[in-house]
Amino acid sequence: MKLKLPNPGLDNRIPSHGDLEKMEKEEAGDRPKWDNKAQYLLTCVGFCVGLGNVWRFPYLCQSHGGGAFMIPFLILLVLEGIPLLHLEFAIGQRLRKGSVGVWRSINPYLTGVGIASLIVSFLVGMYYNTIMAWIMWYLFNSFQNPLPWSQCPLNANRTGLVEECARSTTVDYFWYRETLNTSADIEESGGLQWWMVLALVSAWTLLYVCCIRGIETTGKAVYITSTLPYVVLTIFLIRGLTLKGSVEGIKFLFTPDVNELMNPATWLDAGAQVFYSFSLAFGGLISFSSYNSIHNNCEQDAVLISIINGCTSVYSATVIYSIIGFRATQKYDDCMGNNIFKLMNAFNYPENTITESNYDQILVQLNQTSPHIIQGLDLQTCDMQFFLSQGVEGTGLAFIVFTEAIIKMPFSPLWAVLFFIMLFCLGLSTMFGNIEGVVVPLQDLRVLPRTWPKEVFCGLTCLISFAFGLIFALRSGNYWLALFDNFAGSIPLLVIGFCEMIAVIYIYGVDRFNEDIEFMIGHKPNIFWQVTWRVVSPVIMIFILVFYFVTQVTKSLTYLVWDQEAESFPTLEPRPYPSFVYVIIFILAGVPSLAIPAFAFFKFIQKKCCKQKDYSENTVDTISAKIQMTFSVKY
Amino acid sequence: MFEKIFFLLCLSTALAEQLCRPEASDGYRVRLSIKTALGDEAYVWNDNEMFLFRATLAFAMRNQISGQEFEVSNIIVCDETPRVSFWFVVTSPQNTSQLVDKESVEEAVRKSRNRINSAFLLTDKTLEFIGIPPTLAAPVNPDTPPWLIVFGLVMGAVGAGIIVLLASSVVQKKRKNDEKPDDEEIDEETRVKTVENSAASEGIYNRSFSDDERFTHM
Numbered sequence: 001m002k003l004k005l006p007n008p009g010l011d012n013r014i015p016s017h018g019d020l021e022k023m024e025k026e027e028a029g030d031r032p033k034w035d036n037k038a039q040y041l042l043t044c045v046g047f048c049v050g051l052g053n054v055w056r057f058p059y060l061c062q063s064h065g066g067g068a069f070m071i072p073f074l075i076l077l078v079l080e081g082i083p084l085l086h087l088e089f090a091i092g093q094r095l096r097k098g099s100v101g102v103w104r105s106i107n108p109y110l111t112g113v114g115i116a117s118l119i120v121s122f123l124v125g126m127y128y129n130t131i132m133a134w135i136m137w138y139l140f141n142s143f144q145n146p147l148p149w150s151q152c153p154l155n156a157n158r159t160g161l162v163e164e165c166a167r168s169t170t171v172d173y174f175w176y177r178e179t180l181n182t183s184a185d186i187e188e189s190g191g192l193q194w195w196m197v198l199a200l201v202s203a204w205t206l207l208y209v210c211c212i213r214g215i216e217t218t219g220k221a222v223y224i225t226s227t228l229p230y231v232v233l234t235i236f237l238i239r240g241l242t243l244k245g246s247v248e249g250i251k252f253l254f255t256p257d258v259n260e261l262m263n264p265a266t267w268l269d270a271g272a273q274v275f276y277s278f279s280l281a282f283g284g285l286i287s288f289s290s291y292n293s294i295h296n297n298c299e300q301d302a303v304l305i306s307i308i309n310g311c312t313s314v315y316s317a318t319v320i321y322s323i324i325g326f327r328a329t330q331k332y333d334d335c336m337g338n339n340i341f342k343l344m345n346a347f348n349y350p351e352n353t354i355t356e357s358n359y360d361q362i363l364v365q366l367n368q369t370s371p372h373i374i375q376g377l378d379l380q381t382c383d384m385q386f387f388l389s390q391g392v393e394g395t396g397l398a399f400i401v402f403t404e405a406i407i408k409m410p411f412s413p414l415w416a417v418l419f420f421i422m423l424f425c426l427g428l429s430t431m432f433g434n435i436e437g438v439v440v441p442l443q444d445l446r447v448l449p450r451t452w453p454k455e456v457f458c459g460l461t462c463l464i465s466f467a468f469g470l471i472f473a474l475r476s477g478n479y480w481l482a483l484f485d486n487f488a489g490s491i492p493l494l495v496i497g498f499c500e501m502i503a504v505i506y507i508y509g510v511d512r513f514n515e516d517i518e519f520m521i522g523h524k525p526n527i528f529w530q531v532t533w534r535v536v537s538p539v540i541m542i543f544i545l546v547f548y549f550v551t552q553v554t555k556s557l558t559y560l561v562w563d564q565e566a567e568s569f570p571t572l573e574p575r576p577y578p579s580f581v582y583v584i585i586f587i588l589a590g591v592p593s594l595a596i597p598a599f600a601f602f603k604f605i606q607k608k609c610c611k612q613k614d615y616s617e618n619t620v621d622t623i624s625a626k627i628q629m630t631f632s633v634k635y
Numbered sequence: 636m637f638e639k640i641f642f643l644l645c646l647s648t649a650l651a652e653q654l655c656r657p658e659a660s661d662g663y664r665v666r667l668s669i670k671t672a673l674g675d676e677a678y679v680w681n682d683n684e685m686f687l688f689r690a691t692l693a694f695a696m697r698n699q700i701s702g703q704e705f706e707v708s709n710i711i712v713c714d715e716t717p718r719v720s721f722w723f724v725v726t727s728p729q730n731t732s733q734l735v736d737k738e739s740v741e742e743a744v745r746k747s748r749n750r751i752n753s754a755f756l757l758t759d760k761t762l763e764f765i766g767i768p769p770t771l772a773a774p775v776n777p778d779t780p781p782w783l784i785v786f787g788l789v790m791g792a793v794g795a796g797i798i799v800l801l802a803s804s805v806v807q808k809k810r811k812n813d814e815k816p817d818d819e820e821i822d823e824e825t826r827v828k829t830v831e832n833s834a835a836s837e838g839i840y841n842r843s844f845s846d847d848e849r850f851t852h853m
Contacts, residue, residue, distance in 0.1 A: 143785050198786060209797050351668060
């Protein structure tokens with residue numbers, strides 16, 4: 001498709017190929033650079049591989065037909081993930097600016113795309129770092145034996161356990177009461193929980209110390225934060241495979257159910273997972289690749305990082321489910337053990353006469369002879385499938401299911417420390433990309449004086465995010481976080497991603513883009529890239545966007561509540577949102593998405609009424625202007 | 636004579652059996668799960684083990700009610716099942732037809748629970764006295780929560796890192812500002828030199844670009 005929208009003045013806004021070669025030779029000191037390729041790759045891998053790989057992908061895989069889910073996942077990875085990734089890498093490397101700078105260079109009316117990326121990065125960074133604070137809280141609490149989530153506290157007069165804990169489990173109690181101190185409703189905000197505030201402080205200051213000088217410091221930090229998760233995953237895999245029942249979990253994960261492929265929700269979830277997993281449309285990847293040398297092979301990088309991301313998802317799913325299989329087997333054994341005990345005690349059979357193998361037989365026998373006793377015993381049904389499919393997504397996986405598995409393993413504090421360090425590293429490296437996606441556009445927008453050093457920008461970002469993030473330290477913080485997660489980090493990203501594709505292919509021009517890539521890596525992108533960029537990926541993105549939007553709008557908006565008075569306690573109870581929340585949802589999802597047309601409109605008005613003020617990017621083509629440029633390159 | 640002794644024995648056994656009735660008011664049911672607790676090293680439950688139990692319980696009663704000398708014969712056991720569970724009652728040493736009340740027995744068992752458990756290599760869960768719940772072990776609660784200590788360490792390290800990095804960047808900037816006038820000199824020289832070289836091949840060197848004043852500082 002040779003469709004190209006008119007875009008006057010593009011050459012004046014972007015450096016030409018000659019300029020780029022000159023900048024490369026003279027090693028312009030203004031823009032930061034990667035120390036080596038490994039740093040760049042590790043940073044991108046760290047940004048892409050995040051908590052979603054550990055606690056979202058395994059759940060999707062298992063619930064959408066196990067091994068069969070690999071098929072839509074791989075197909076969409078190749079058709080959607082890799083092209084978009086290559087596009088972001090290439091455009092960042094070519095135009096050598098952060099997200100706002102890139103879109104402003106392509107066309108000033110597109111600045112809104114960069115601003116939308118900035119807003120989304122800010123909102124997502126706010127709640128993502130709160131999850132980091134939770135992880136740090138658990139990490140701090142892992143340095144004791146026995147672990148605090150393995151015991152229930154005693155009640156006031158020391159006659160028994162606290163009621164809330166006795167009715168649910170120790171891990172539930174520790175998470176909902178001692179960590180979050182959650183209220184029963186999003187409207188009951190409660191007060192700030194001081195321990196949560198301290199955890200937030202530690203999360204933000206640790207992030208600040210790593211991001212303080214931009215990629216100079218994060219480039220060093222990623223050597224640890226991007227590699228440690230793999231080491232820990234391997235340790236857990238080896239440990240997990242030696243535990244009883246782990247193979248059950250892995251079988252449960254990968255057992256294919258080909259009928260799920262007929263379900264459109266499977267493909268929708270696969271597409272959404274690929275998109276979010278690659279951290280596209282945040283602006284961070286564009287920034288990172290703008291620090292590369294001009295002839296860096298971005299095509300190879302895109303393919304390599306996509307493969308690493310996909311493999312990490314599958315690998316971590318295997319590890320997680322081996323541990324979940326262990327936990328499920330333990331719970332099943334406990335459940336059966338309890339039932340057998342009850343039977344033995346009621347009928348005074350000697351020990352070991354009833355085992356798991358003859359339990360059913362004997363139960364049937366006894367039911368015939370004395371059904372009233374059996375009824376009085378209140379035997380539980382022990383279902384392995386139920387235990388395997390319990391709460392295996394999101395924070396529930398990390399803070400409830402996995403912690404429960406850990407307390408059943410010998411040397412629990414060691415495994416707890418390892419697990420939470422791994423989660424922490426995964427999240428921290430993603431936060432580096434988020435901060436990059438906020439700080440660099442702020443610098444590009446020149447909102448604050450340019451002479452201010454990067455440390456101040458970074459510090460201000462962290463401070464303001466922390467201040468707003470205190471909302472998550474309230475008693476209702478968990479509900480607010482779920483709200484943010486569902487709406488701030490979903491639809492706006494799809495919109496931005498779609499706009500990015502259209503902007504690069506049809507406004508910047510796919511021909512010019514092809515030439516740029518040929519200049520950068522030495523050969524023109526082949527037919528695969530052409531087809532996917534022009535047609536396949538935008539179409540897939542539109543599909544996902546429309547379906548996502550429709551499903552979100554049609555389903556009644558409810559949230560899950562931990563309420564002691566609810567009937568279904570200790571299961572979470574769904575409750576509809578109060579009406580003021582709809583306004584907030586609109587702000588979260590609408591403001592970034594609407595920033596794109598709003599800014600275009602604003603620029604249009606600006607141009608129309610204040611024509612003479614527009615001397616921002618248009619450089620005059622004279623000798624003195626060229627000398628100016630040499631000056632700036634030197635310093 | 637022998638008939639009398641025989642008759643008395645039968646009577647006492649009969650009386651004992653009357654005193655010890657399952658679900659009677661002043662006794663407790665005991666349940667042992669030896670195989671669960673010890674697995675392969677489980678011992679077989681026989682009369683000797685029962686004797687040990689009665690002796691241990693007599694010991695517990697002696698500890699509880701000081702002065703009264705409980706004997707093995709004061710602990711009466713009945714209703715043994717293959718499960719290894721049985722009912723016991725305690726008779727008073729002064730009057731063998733009177734039972735010691737429930738509360739005292741419970742107290743005695745509670746106090747010496749640990750000793751009774753260890754006599755049989757069992758735990759609270761595997762040696763159950765039905766109706767006497769075990770005292771729950773209070774959860775370990777250190778004075779300073781350990782997480783605060785770790786938090787302090789981490790914050791200390793992070794704070795030190797921030798200060799070091801900020802200070803080093805301030806120092807770097809100062810150094811750059813001091814070096815800048817020197818840098819400018821050197822730059823001017825090189826620039827002039829390159830112009831000179833290219834001018835040598837191109838034509839006349841235009842002196843208007845160089846500033847004579849600055850050379851004299853050399």
